[in-house]
Amino acid sequence: MESSDRNTQCCIAGGGPAGLMLGYLLARAGLRVTVLEKHDDFLRDFRGDTIHPSTLTVLQDIGLLEEFLKLPHQEVAELSGDVYGQTVTVADFRHLPAPRPFLVLIPQWDFLDFIAREARKFPGFTLCMGAKAAGVIEEGGRVTGAQVESHEGNYAIRADLVVGADGRHSVIRPDGGLESVDTGAPIDVLWFRLPRDAAHDPERTGGTIRPGAILVTLNRDEYWQCAFVIPKGSLEQMQQEGIAAFRVRVARIADFLADDVDALRSWDDVKLLSVQISHLRRWWREGLLCIGDSAHAMSPVGGVGINLAIQDAVAAANLLAQPLREGRLRTQDLEAVQRRREWPARVTQRAQVAIQNEVLSPVLTSSTAPGDLPLPLKLLQRLPLLRRLPARLVGIGVRPERVRSLN
Ligand SMILES: Cc1cc2nc3c(=O)[nH]c(=O)nc-3n(C[C@H](O)[C@H](O)[C@H](O)COP(=O)(O)OP(=O)(O)OC[C@H]3O[C@@H](n4cnc5c(N)ncnc54)[C@H](O)[C@@H]3O)c2cc1C
Missing domain, CATH: 3.30.70 (Alpha-Beta Plaits)
Incomplete structure (x- = not known):
């Protein structure tokens, strides 16, 4: 079945925000990296449209912010909604400590196309579209590569590291033997x-x-x-x-x-x-690491999943590029990625669960509008300074990452 075997330093399953950003950063650091994306293009519209100030800061770190902002997009300085007929503002991004204190709304395929285009400028970067990671290759108890099904035929890729960035329905995660815990979502x-x-x-x-x-x-x-x-x-x-x-x-x-x-x-x-919240107990094993939704599937609440996935990619590149480049990657390096990113992901998921249970579910099961706005919303209307807190959580999040120079 296999048409040929290929080799790379890092094989990333999944060309979503996490996979493409990690591929970009590792290629920028001089590594050979192959990203496998099972679809033929990025034209799927079910993955959210928000790029937050944390990601804009990452784009600035890698010198792509100005180019990115030339793409057609909208800039949102505050988040407001129509709650039972009243306009309610819940977040004000204008005061965030970020180079661009606003949310960018852009179809996700434009963002992914942009990162892929920029990544292709590095000689070590390969993006295989229409290439599905079908499972991991294991030798002597360690993951040494991935099996790929593609239009060109099936083949194996050998790699020093395989990264599962294949989203909430990850194939790599279960095939690599990593156990996922489902929190459920209402x-x-x-x-x-x-x-x-x-x-x-x-x-x-x-x-x-x-x-x-x-x-x-x-x-x-x-x-x-x-x-x-x-x-x-x-x-x-x-x-x-x-x-x-x-x-x-x-x-x-x-x-x-x-x-x-x-x-x-x-x-x-x-x-x-289908909305899902889940997390892996362990994000790694020898030769394998999961990041993004594959490690912690996010609910759409707050529109933060894309940005967390990118933060994972930045942390992984910061911690792994050098050991990978020097051929001395150890499981402790993979463990360090989980140590760095698990807490932000879990804190954010807990906030999502609270909003789902305390705000969204009661609204969905109610048949009449409450006489008054819920207390948190009332406070946000009366005290505009308070709107900076949700802006901080949504726009920058917990433990933001900066790209370390790797060249
Ligand atoms: C309804 C809904 C709306 C959302 N809206 C927002 C929003 O507005 N803003 C926001 O920040 N977040 C939003 N989210 C969350 C967000 O979509 C995810 O958290 C984010 O996309 C995770 O990025 P990722 O790169 O880890 O995974 P994904 O974006 O899921 O990317 C995984 C990629 O891997 C590919 N893939 C899958 N399996 C394989 C395989 N076996 N081989 C090769 N490739 C594979 C997929 O095609 C995909 O391209 C939303 C989620 C839902 C459910």
């Missing part, structure tokens, strides 16, 4: 597009909360990318009620969508994105 997301009338529709990207409903609308110019939050497992009942009833439900939440909902012709136009 929500799922329905993901669909509606046409956008630039002349009449509002500009803003944001969330709308109504009794029993949460809808996030991302402005992508010609269309709205919509994320409709539902209680986990409730899709079947909604499907039984029919697509027409769903159209009515959406139009009732956001009246500016009323003329657009007819674009949903059947349930085929609506994708179910």
